[in-house]
Amino acid sequence: MIEIIVIGTGNLGYHLCKAIENQKDALLNVDNSAFAKADNNNVKNTLKLVGYYNLSAREIPEFKAPLLYSIDELPKADLIIIATPDDFIKEVSDSIKNDAVVVHTSGSVAMDAVSRHKNHGVFYIPQSFSKSRAMVFDHLPICIEFNNTVTQHVLEDLGNTLSRKLTHLNSQQRGRLHIAAVYMNNFVNHCYTKADEILQESQIDASLLYPLMNETLAKAQDLSPLAAQTGPARRNDEQTIARHLNSLKTNDRAMYDAITQSIKNTYGN
Amino acid sequence: MIEIIVIGTGNLGYHLCKAIENQKDALLNVDNSAFAKADNNNVKNTLKLVGYYNLSAREIPEFKAPLLYSIDELPKADLIIIATPDDFIKEVSDSIKNDAVVVHTSGSVAMDAVSRHKNHGVFYIPQSFSKSRAMVFDHLPICIEFNNTVTQHVLEDLGNTLSRKLTHLNSQQRGRLHIAAVYMNNFVNHCYTKADEILQESQIDASLLYPLMNETLAKAQDLSPLAAQTGPARRNDEQTIARHLNSLKTNDRAMYDAITQSIKNTYGN
Numbered sequence: 202m203i204e205i206i207v208i209g210t211g212n213l214g215y216h217l218c219k220a221i222e223n224q225k226d227a228l229l230n231v232d233n234s235a236f237a238k239a240d241n242n243n244v245k246n247t248l249k250l251v252g253y254y255n256l257s258a259r260e261i262p263e264f265k266a267p268l269l270y271s272i273d274e275l276p277k278a279d280l281i282i283i284a285t286p287d288d289f290i291k292e293v294s295d296s297i298k299n300d301a302v303v304v305h306t307s308g309s310v311a312m313d314a315v316s317r318h319k320n321h322g323v324f325y326i327p328q329s330f331s332k333s334r335a336m337v338f339d340h341l342p343i344c345i346e347f348n349n350t351v352t353q354h355v356l357e358d359l360g361n362t363l364s365r366k367l368t369h370l371n372s373q374q375r376g377r378l379h380i381a382a383v384y385m386n387n388f389v390n391h392c393y394t395k396a397d398e399i400l401q402e403s404q405i406d407a408s409l410l411y412p413l414m415n416e417t418l419a420k421a422q423d424l425s426p427l428a429a430q431t432g433p434a435r436r437n438d439e440q441t442i443a444r445h446l447n448s449l450k451t452n453d454r455a456m457y458d459a460i461t462q463s464i465k466n467t468y469g470n
Numbered sequence: 471m472i473e474i475i476v477i478g479t480g481n482l483g484y485h486l487c488k489a490i491e492n493q494k495d496a497l498l499n500v501d502n503s504a505f506a507k508a509d510n511n512n513v514k515n516t517l518k519l520v521g522y523y524n525l526s527a528r529e530i531p532e533f534k535a536p537l538l539y540s541i542d543e544l545p546k547a548d549l550i551i552i553a554t555p556d557d558f559i560k561e562v563s564d565s566i567k568n569d570a571v572v573v574h575t576s577g578s579v580a581m582d583a584v585s586r587h588k589n590h591g592v593f594y595i596p597q598s599f600s601k602s603r604a605m606v607f608d609h610l611p612i613c614i615e616f617n618n619t620v621t622q623h624v625l626e627d628l629g630n631t632l633s634r635k636l637t638h639l640n641s642q643q644r645g646r647l648h649i650a651a652v653y654m655n656n657f658v659n660h661c662y663t664k665a666d667e668i669l670q671e672s673q674i675d676a677s678l679l680y681p682l683m684n685e686t687l688a689k690a691q692d693l694s695p696l697a698a699q700t701g702p703a704r705r706n707d708e709q710t711i712a713r714h715l716n717s718l719k720t721n722d723r724a725m726y727d728a729i730t731q732s733i734k735n736t737y738g739n
Contacts, residue, residue: 287710309710327682329689329700342678368678377672378679380714384665385679386686387701388729389658394695394736396653403646409611409637410647410654411691413597417655418687420598422680426663431598432656441556441578445649452735459728460657466721467663 202247203359204278206269206301208293210255212330213306214284218264220338220363221248246358251278256285272296280355282306282324283315290314294321302355308379311372312346322347322356325375327382338363344370344378395453427467434464471516472628473547475538475570477562479524481599482575483553487533489607489632490519515627520547525554541565549624551575551593552584559583563590571624577648580641581615591616591625594644596651607632613639613647664722696736703733 207218224247250266252275260268269275273296283293283305290305294315297303303318308325315321323346330336343360345367347353360367370378393414397407420429433441442461446454464470476487493516519535521544529537538544542565552562552574559574563584566572572587577594584590592615599605612629614636616622629636639647662683666676689698702710711730715723733739 287707309713327679329682329685329698331689331693331698334685334689334692341681344678366678368675370674374672374674376717377668378674380717381665381668381674381679382682383701383714384661384668386682387699387703387733388661389683389686390690390695390699391703391729391733391736392653392657392661393690394699395732396650397695399646399650399653403643405639405643405647405650406637408691409613409635410596410650412610413651413655414658414687414691416598416603417658418683420600420603421659421662422677422683423603424600426659426666429598429600430656430659430663432652434656434660438556444578445652448645448649453732456728456732459725460660463664463722463725464656464660467660 202249203280203355203362204249204251205359206251206275206278206281206299207253208255208272208281208283209285209289210253210259210261211284211286212332213326214253214255214282215261215332216330216336216338217282217284217306218250218253218261218266220336221250222265224248224362246362248359248362251276273298275299277301280304280359294318302352304352304356308375308382311376312348313372316348320349320352320355322352323372323375324356324359325370325378327378329386340364340366342366342368344368344375346371346375395456430464430468432464434461434470435468437465437470471518472549472624472631473518473520474628475520475544475547475550475568476522476553477524477541477550478553478555478558479522479528479530480553480555481601482595483522483524483551484530484601485599485605485607486551486553486575487519487522487530487535489605490517491534493517493631515631517628517631520545542567544568546570549573549628563587571621573621573625577644577651580645581617582641585617589618589621589624591621592641592644593625593628594639594647596647598655609633609635611635611637613637613644615640615644664725699733699737701733703730703739704737706734706739 205221207214252267252269254269278301281301281303283290285293287307287310290310291314295317302320303315304322304324305315306324312323325344326341328341341364343364345356345360347356400407474490476483521536521538523538547570550570550572552559554562556576556579559579560583564586571589572584573591573593574584575593581592594613595610597610610633612633614625614629616625669676
């Protein structure tokens with residue numbers, strides 16, 4: 202059994218607490234064939250949420266574990282997961298007196314932010330969590346880093362219990378993965394937003410482009426996005442590009458132009 | 471019965487020919503409940519591909535209809551669909567002597583490119599077609615424009631036979647939809663490409679970010695992309711932005727910076 206404390210109950214902390222408390226249900230829901238194939242040595246662990254802490258001292262009714270009131274005096278646990286915003290990680294880590302393995306969950310903060318602890322590491326999940334959306338951990342990639350084998354075993358046990366996609370990444374790789382995730386999530390989503398805005402201004406139903414959205418993703422995963430690229434920038438269609446730029450709001454031209462240039466550079470146009 | 475000729479057998483023309491020839495199979499595959507709900511007046515039409523034309527005079531073995539060898543002397547048909555690249559539409563339209571309804575299929579060309587014909591219009595499908603990927607037309611949005619009721623009826627009959635999502639859009643709206651599609655497909659795909667490139671450089675498996683890719687799309691459709699935005703630009707995290715910019719290749723900074731600025735502008739940061 203791994204006894205766990207989660208510090209921070211934002212989107213990620215909330216889902217981690219839920220996943221830890223619902224672990225048995227989650228394992229029962231896995232279909233049998235996948236279950237049989239998995240490494241059963243690893244899924245025998247049971248997880249226990251000892252408690253959770255948040256700055257607002259706000260109790261979360263759906264958790265069985267108690268709200269904790271002080272970082273300085275945490276109960277005994279095997280693992281403490283810091284799931285606060287990046288800027289608080291070091292400060293929180295430094296206040297923990299507990300003798301547990303201490304890890305943070307950030308994509309962009311190096312492991313040494315928690316290095317005050319003898320056993321420390323990182324437990325990073327490159328996913329976008331929202332409290333309002335259920336999340337199945339089973340196929341989520343979990344990227345771990347550790348300073349020694351004690352930490353390694355705890356994180357591997359936890360990771361393999363929650364998911365079937367555990368990977369080792371060092372701080373430098375995790376930093377690169379985080380930048381890639383900014384493109385894949387933040388930038389992609391903002392392109393969706395701009396498309397929506399244009400449709401709304403012309404009273405066109407946004408769902409008209411859902412099949413294109415879905416196919417764009419499916420094609421990128423199927424062919425590779427490099428091979429799937431089409432459009433005016435890809436075929437160097439200056440006339441269409443100029444017409445588009447001209448019809449955009451002044452504020453929107455810089456982004457259209459920069460992405461167009463980057464596509465041209467990529468394909469040597 | 472609507473007798474149809476398709477000019478151009480690129481990605482779109484190819485799939486149109488296939489959809490027209492396989493129309494009966496497609497209708498049989500529709501599940502019964504959806505079928506029962508649909509307007510059955512419209513799905514009674516049968517479609518016939520009279521022939522297809524392409525510049526390279528290349529026969530396509532999977533079509534039952536014959537390859538045609540001259541635009542000047544096309545056989546009799548109810549509808550001629552021009553599915554060539556944008557730059558050829560007017561020229562092709564002007565060579566057609568046939569007394570049929572003539573339409574083009576472009577998102578960014580106005581209807582008057584085919585206005586030489588008494589009955590003319592546009593049959594635009596905002597989707598990214600590839601010959602190597604099967605395409606189910608049933609849920610694809612089809613956007614039509616027409617100069618008179620003769621054209622309207624032919625296009626509505628065809629559109630409703632192939633799909634359940636027919637919309638009327640004028641040339642101006644179609645132009646806006648096409649720009650939105652550039653963001654939704656071309657720009658999104660290029661963000662995927664940049665993410666892939668960063669992962670490859672660090673020997674990280676690209677599929678690690680597939681769950682994030684999928685969730686980004688699902689969340690945008692579920693919540694709206696405007697509400698779903700997260701990340702350093704959204705929360706004005708200058709430190710992370712500066713670190714990212716610094717670690718990018720010189721060529722990649724302009725695009726990162728322009729999207730970041732656009733996110734900041736959108737949320738008033």
